[in-house]
Amino acid sequence: MEAAFLGHKAGFETVVIDRRPDAPALSICDEPHVLDPLEDPETASSIFSTCDAVIPACEELDLLGLLDSMLAGSGVPFLFDLHAYGISSSKNESNRVMESVGVPLPGHWPECGFPVVVKPSSQSGSIGVSVAFSQEDIDRGLAVVESLGDEPVIQEFVHGKSLSIEVIGDGSRARAYVTTEIVLDHKYDCKMVRCVPGLLDAGGEELFARIGTDVAEAIGLSALMDVEAILTPKGLRVLEIDARIPSQTPAAIYTATGLNLLEELVFTALGKETGRAPRGGSGLYWHLHFKDGVLMTTGEKEFAKVRNPRMENGLFGSDDSISDYSPGKGEWHGTFMVSAATPEEASSRYDAVIDAVMRECDARSFEDGVPDVI
Numbered sequence: 001m002e003a004a005f006l007g008h009k010a011g012f013e014t015v016v017i018d019r020r021p022d023a024p025a026l027s028i029c030d031e032p033h034v035l036d037p038l039e040d041p042e043t044a045s046s047i048f049s050t051c052d053a054v055i056p057a058c059e060e061l062d063l064l065g066l067l068d069s070m071l072a073g074s075g076v077p078f079l080f081d082l083h084a085y086g087i088s089s090s091k092n093e094s095n096r097v098m099e100s101v102g103v104p105l106p107g108h109w110p111e112c113g114f115p116v117v118v119k120p121s122s123q124s125g126s127i128g129v130s131v132a133f134s135q136e137d138i139d140r141g142l143a144v145v146e147s148l149g150d151e152p153v154i155q156e157f158v159h160g161k162s163l164s165i166e167v168i169g170d171g172s173r174a175r176a177y178v179t180t181e182i183v184l185d186h187k188y189d190c191k192m193v194r195c196v197p198g199l200l201d202a203g204g205e206e207l208f209a210r211i212g213t214d215v216a217e218a219i220g221l222s223a224l225m226d227v228e229a230i231l232t233p234k235g236l237r238v239l240e241i242d243a244r245i246p247s248q249t250p251a252a253i254y255t256a257t258g259l260n261l262l263e264e265l266v267f268t269a270l271g272k273e274t275g276r277a278p279r280g281g282s283g284l285y286w287h288l289h290f291k292d293g294v295l296m297t298t299g300e301k302e303f304a305k306v307r308n309p310r311m312e313n314g315l316f317g318s319d320d321s322i323s324d325y326s327p328g329k330g331e332w333h334g335t336f337m338v339s340a341a342t343p344e345e346a347s348s349r350y351d352a353v354i355d356a357v358m359r360e361c362d363a364r365s366f367e368d369g370v371p372d373v374i
Helices: 002-011 041-048 061-071 083-087 091-100 137-146 202-218 249-257 261-269 344-361
Strands: 015-020 029-032 116-120 130-132 154-158 160-169 176-183 190-195 223-230 236-240 282-291 294-299 311-312 320-323 330-341 365-367
Touching: 002 249, 002 261, 015 041, 041 061, 041 202, 061 083, 083 091, 083 236, 091 202, 091 236, 091 261, 116 137, 130 137, 137 154, 160 202, 160 249, 160 261, 176 202, 176 249, 190 249, 202 223, 202 236, 249 261, 249 282, 249 330, 282 344, 294 344
Parallel strands: 015 029, 294 365
Antiparallel strands: 116 130, 116 154, 160 176, 160 223, 176 190, 190 282, 223 236, 282 294, 282 330, 311 320, 320 330
């Protein structure tokens, strides 16, 4: 959905291939195809040959490998770096790369002391992640990692604001873009992205951008990746890198600044520049779920249950939205975006959208969950 939304905003014609007939992106693209390239590579290849560029939005290594080999030498740019993705898919490997270029990471166990985070090296999201306050907790966490057939990572538990920055590389040089803040729901899933000035001071912005470009150039990135970090009382501590199109932050960046990272990525792959500079401004991007008279913020995993969504301007007073809302519907999911000149004005527009949904859907309550504080 993110790539289809950004493609639409860039004025591209978007073609989506998905093996699932109910995949949400199929209803917001220009040309949908229900197809599994692993099962029917010949048809997939014929579709790709009509495209100017191809970007994958999945994490399945067998499919990514097929696409990489299928598009190699085809003349159609593959907006993905399989080598960089392999590094970013392993927290142990990516940590080694980051340490080699001096990136500030959470402390090593046991020197860091408790609490610590125990997590699998190669899983995505929060799968298999636990916080340990004792050796018994560590042992339980290690058992979970072992059950996943993965290698463990044990690091200092760090707390603070969760930040992200996107980086695009051409194989030798890299450019970092805009810092965003990730806001979590009660299940530790991202419910909102804030793209506003002042998330870091000038020195912090420079450092975060340099971290992104240093890591990208160290791995020879020839695509898009994001860097995720926590702003702790002691400064930035980088948690991980992910060399694929992010699922939420680019839309927030577009909303706030007008900068379209998919357009930037396409032009970089073609050896060109868009010439665009981000405008000043603030933007919010968030997910809502309405059910049984209750409106609630929710993470992207819940929003992914949206069915046959549409893109719409102005819904409930938002700038942009992707939702399966219709008047009188008892349950629906939606993503909403608002922009403003200042963070305060963006927050006021957020409140106005919530109020409009409450009125028009006759909602009896609004729930805005947050993570438990450790």
